[in-house]
Amino acid sequence: MVDWLTADEWRAVALSLRVSLWAAVVGLPFGIFVAYALARWSFRGKALLNGIVHLPLILPPVVTGYLLLLTLGRTAPVGRFLDDWFGLVFAFRWTGAALAAGIMAFPLMVRAIRLAIEAVDPGLEDAARTLGAPGPVVFLTVTLPLILPGIVAGAILAFAKAMGEFGATITFVSNIPGQTQTIPSAIYSFLQVPGGDASALRLVAVSVTIAMAALLASEWLSKRIARRIGRA
Amino acid sequence: MTLEVAISHRIGAFRLEAEFRVAGGVTALFGHSGAGKSTVVNAISGLLRPDSGRIVAGGEVLYDAAKGIDVPPHRRRVGYVFQDARLFPHMTVARNLSYGAWFGRSRGAGRDRDLIVDLLGIGPLLQRQPRTLSGGEKSRVALARAILAGPRLLLMDEPLAALDAARKAEILPYLERLRDDLHLPIIYVSHSVAEVTRLATSIVLLDGGRVVASGPAEAILADPAIAPTFGQREIGTILPATVAAQEEDGLTRLATPGGPVWVPGVPDRPGAAVRLRIMAQDVMIAQTRPEGISALNVLAAEVSDIRLGDGPGALVQLNVGGSPILSRITRRSAVALGLAPGKQVHAVLKAVSVARDSVGHSVPVEGPQGGKGTNTPGFPP
Numbered sequence: 001m002v003d004w005l006t007a008d009e010w011r012a013v014a015l016s017l018r019v020s021l022w023a024a025v026v027g028l029p030f031g032i033f034v035a036y037a038l039a040r041w042s043f044r045g046k047a048l049l050n051g052i053v054h055l056p057l058i059l060p061p062v063v064t065g066y067l068l069l070l071t072l073g074r075t076a077p078v079g080r081f082l083d084d085w086f087g088l089v090f091a092f093r094w095t096g097a098a099l100a101a102g103i104m105a106f107p108l109m110v111r112a113i114r115l116a117i118e119a120v121d122p123g124l125e126d127a128a129r130t131l132g133a134p135g136p137v138v139f140l141t142v143t144l145p146l147i148l149p150g151i152v153a154g155a156i157l158a159f160a161k162a163m164g165e166f167g168a169t170i171t172f173v174s175n176i177p178g179q180t181q182t183i184p185s186a187i188y189s190f191l192q193v194p195g196g197d198a199s200a201l202r203l204v205a206v207s208v209t210i211a212m213a214a215l216l217a218s219e220w221l222s223k224r225i226a227r228r229i230g231r232a
Numbered sequence: 233m234t235l236e237v238a239i240s241h242r243i244g245a246f247r248l249e250a251e252f253r254v255a256g257g258v259t260a261l262f263g264h265s266g267a268g269k270s271t272v273v274n275a276i277s278g279l280l281r282p283d284s285g286r287i288v289a290g291g292e293v294l295y296d297a298a299k300g301i302d303v304p305p306h307r308r309r310v311g312y313v314f315q316d317a318r319l320f321p322h323m324t325v326a327r328n329l330s331y332g333a334w335f336g337r338s339r340g341a342g343r344d345r346d347l348i349v350d351l352l353g354i355g356p357l358l359q360r361q362p363r364t365l366s367g368g369e370k371s372r373v374a375l376a377r378a379i380l381a382g383p384r385l386l387l388m389d390e391p392l393a394a395l396d397a398a399r400k401a402e403i404l405p406y407l408e409r410l411r412d413d414l415h416l417p418i419i420y421v422s423h424s425v426a427e428v429t430r431l432a433t434s435i436v437l438l439d440g441g442r443v444v445a446s447g448p449a450e451a452i453l454a455d456p457a458i459a460p461t462f463g464q465r466e467i468g469t470i471l472p473a474t475v476a477a478q479e480e481d482g483l484t485r486l487a488t489p490g491g492p493v494w495v496p497g498v499p500d501r502p503g504a505a506v507r508l509r510i511m512a513q514d515v516m517i518a519q520t521r522p523e524g525i526s527a528l529n530v531l532a533a534e535v536s537d538i539r540l541g542d543g544p545g546a547l548v549q550l551n552v553g554g555s556p557i558l559s560r561i562t563r564r565s566a567v568a569l570g571l572a573p574g575k576q577v578h579a580v581l582k583a584v585s586v587a588r589d590s591v592g593h594s595v596p597v598e599g600p601q602g603g604k605g606t607n608t609p610g611f612p613p
Contacts, residue, residue: 126279127318129305131381132335141331145322228322 005206009199011178012186013206019094019182020162023102024155027109031154035113036139040122056168057107065171068100072172096173097180101162109158116150117143149222156218160211183207233384233417239275239285239295248272248282248441257433258411258418260449262425262462267438269421273387276419277312278305290384306335311383315390317370319362325373326358332381341382351413352376352406368399372406379416389421400427407431408587425466429453429509430587437461454556456539456547459512467547468511469557475504486586490531490552490579498586509585515559516580517548519569529581533557535571550579 005013037043038050056064072079072090082088090096120143128138144151166184173180175189187203190196238251248268261269274280276287278294281302287295289310294303311332319328329349333342349355352372357365365373371391378386391407392400404427411418411431422428428435428449436446437458445458452458454469473486475498484498486506498506521530536556537549546566548559559579571577 121318123314123316123318124320126305127312127314128320128331129279130277130308130310130312131332131377132306132309133331134304134306142320 005202006199008177009186009203009206012181012183012203015094015097015178015180016163016182016184017210019098019101020159022095022098023105023162024109024159026098027102027106027158028151028155031106031109031113031158032151035110035117035154036143038110039114039117053110054107056104061104061165061167062171064104065100065168068096068103068168068172072096072099090173092173092176092180094173094180097169097182098162100168100172101165101182102158104165104168105158105161108161109154112154112157113147113150116147116153119150120146149225152221152225153218156214156221160214163207163210163214233290234288235276235290235385235417235419236286236288237272237276239272239282239287241271241275241280241282241285243271246441250438250441250443252436252443252446254417254419254434254436254446256415256417258420258431260428260432260435261419261421261438262423262428262432262435263438264423268441269423269438270389272438273312273389273419273421276385277310277387278303278308279312309336309382309384311378311381311386313371313374313378313386313388313391315393317362317367317374319365319370319373319377321362323362324358325354325360325362325365328362328373328377329358329380332377336380336382339382342380345380348376348379351409366399367395368402371395371399371403375406375410379410379414383416386416386418387421388418390423391420392422392424392427404430425462425468429468429470430507450555454549454558456537456549456558459547459558460541464545464560465513467513467558467560468509471508471510471552471555471557473506473508475500475502475506477502488531488553489555490533490557493529493531493581493584495584495586507587509587510557510581511583512547512558512560514581514583515550515557516582517550517559517561517565517569517571518578518580521578522580525580527580527582529584531579531581533577533579535573535575535577537573538566538571540566550577552579 034049034053038046069091070076072082074080074083074089074091079091090099124142125138128142133141164184166188169180169182170185175181175185181189183203183206187200190200190203234253234255236253239248241248248271250268250272261272263269271280275282275295282295282297284297285295286293286297293301294308295301320331323331329345330342333345336342352375354369354372354376357369357373362370362373375391392403395403408431410416420431432449434447435449435452437444437452439461445452445455450470450472459467471488473488473493476485476487476492478484478497482497483494484496486493486495486498486508488508493508500506531552533550533552535548536551539547540563541547544563546561546563548561548566548571550557550559557579
């Protein structure tokens with residue numbers, strides 16, 4: 001396809017993009033919900049939820065990966081249940097890599113969105129309610145548009161984190177070329193074999209490029225949205 | 233529409249026990265900071281759930297702790313104009329206005345959009361973003377937005393407090409027009425006596441979380457026992473009047489219950505109702521009708537109440553043709569004149585200011601001072 005990357009390298013790049021995109025996109029609704037709950041609601045167990053969300057940030061990634069393997073592995077009860085009832089298999093599949101990356105990226109995403117929600121004056125939401133808007137409509141028409149820059153930032157941060165995820169992924173879904181071998185696992189593998197340095201370097205270059213592009217895109221999008229919603 | 237409020241609520245050490253009932257017009261919820269005014273309006277709007285009590289508006293129970301009724305804010309049809317306007321920053325002025333109207337469209341909210349836009353003078357602002365508006369413009373847009381949602385009751389929480397004097401002067405005439413033209417009951421939270429005197433038809437006085445007085449504005453403002461809570465320099469009363477005639481030298485003759493009063497050109501037609509604001513410190517008392525003084529306005533009066541202050545002052549309530557006004561004099565003068573309830577005296581009004589009252593159609597008159605604003609300055613002695 002592109003001749004400056006070998007087929008194996010290209011597969012790793014494509015898989016990484018797919019895994020990270022899914023991790024960011026599927027994580028987003030959950031991220032927004034959890035961020036909103038943490039920012040605006042008071043409920044029993046809020047500190048516990050906050051702790052669990054942040055756990056992947058603090059735990060060694062290998063531990064997170066192993067915990068995933070223990071719960072969602074082929075023979076683990078939850079894993080078997082999902083396979084039997086929904087045909088969902090995570091272990092040693094790219095879906096598992098996306099799940100691991102998503103979980104590792106989740107705290108960063110929640111933090112970015114939560115900050116954005118906390119910056120929205122709750123008075124605006126109150127005003128919308130007195131104007132006749134039911135709660136969900138207030139969220140969709142007032143809160144959501146105002147936190148869009150935070151959501152974009154959170155999603156891109158999550159995407160970038162997912163691109164770099166290594167420990168949890170390799171523990172949970174191993175390192176199978178074309179199946180679960182993302183860029184970091186591929187670099188790791190190439191460094192294990194003699195003469196793999198060139199491949200590793202090419203992937204490093206790709207990594208740097210994607211990360212930089214993501215950052216620039218995030219900046220540009222946030223500015224654009226901020227202008228549109230009258231915050232600039 | 234009547235609004236009945238009987239709630240109690242506790243926030244930390246502060247305890248609110250408010251009970252009052254209002255019917256139409258502009259009700260000023262007056263009190264110093266921390267008196268519980270905002271808590272009351274938040275409870276009426278549904279943004280705050282009181283610990284116990286009951287709120288009924290126009291026969292519909294909005295809140296009843298005992299029966300477990302708590303209508304959510306978006307179904308109460310209670311408009312709320314916040315002190316800080318709270319316009320949606322990501323929408324134009326026009327879309328801010330449409331927001332509430334959309335939710336009330338089934339009952340015809342937003343139908344008078346052109347009228348309201350005109351009344352509040354915000355036509356030229358419609359395509360602007362809220363962040364480009366001045367404070368006064370934001371207030372007017374917030375007001376229009378609340379009205380266009382079609383509320384049955386409008387709450388205003390110190391809508392002018394964040395504005396400087398010039399902006400306040402810019403908004404007040406709009407509020408008077410709303411009161412007079414829309415017949416929308418308004419609860420107006422304020423700690424400004426000047427605003428209250430100018431706008432309120434009734435007053436609920438809050439102090440330390442309790443209603444200490446409530447009733448028609450004229451009566452509350454003229455009660456010598458209550459008036460000092462408004463602050464010595466702010467004590468003043470409202471005298472209802474109607475425009476009787478425009479005279480050739482530029483003065484307007486007003487008919488009041490106590491007799492004619494002349495003020496510089498009020499630009500209203502004969503028959504129009506106005507309210508005169510008479511400050512207690514601008515009223516002198518004479519035993520006999522004074523001769524040879526420059527003050528034009530002397531009304532026959534009867535002393536109806538005297539309240540001696542802690543200092544050297546005294547507040548005297550005078551009955552002029554059935555309407556009470558207050559005079560602030562020294563205790564020494566009160567003794568020297570032998571003032572006592574029932575005594576016939578003359579009230580010399582050194583200054584009178586005019587605000588428009590509940591008759592809608594104000595038309596500037598042709599004349600030397602015609603076309604002036606509706607608020608004329610105090611009349612010189």
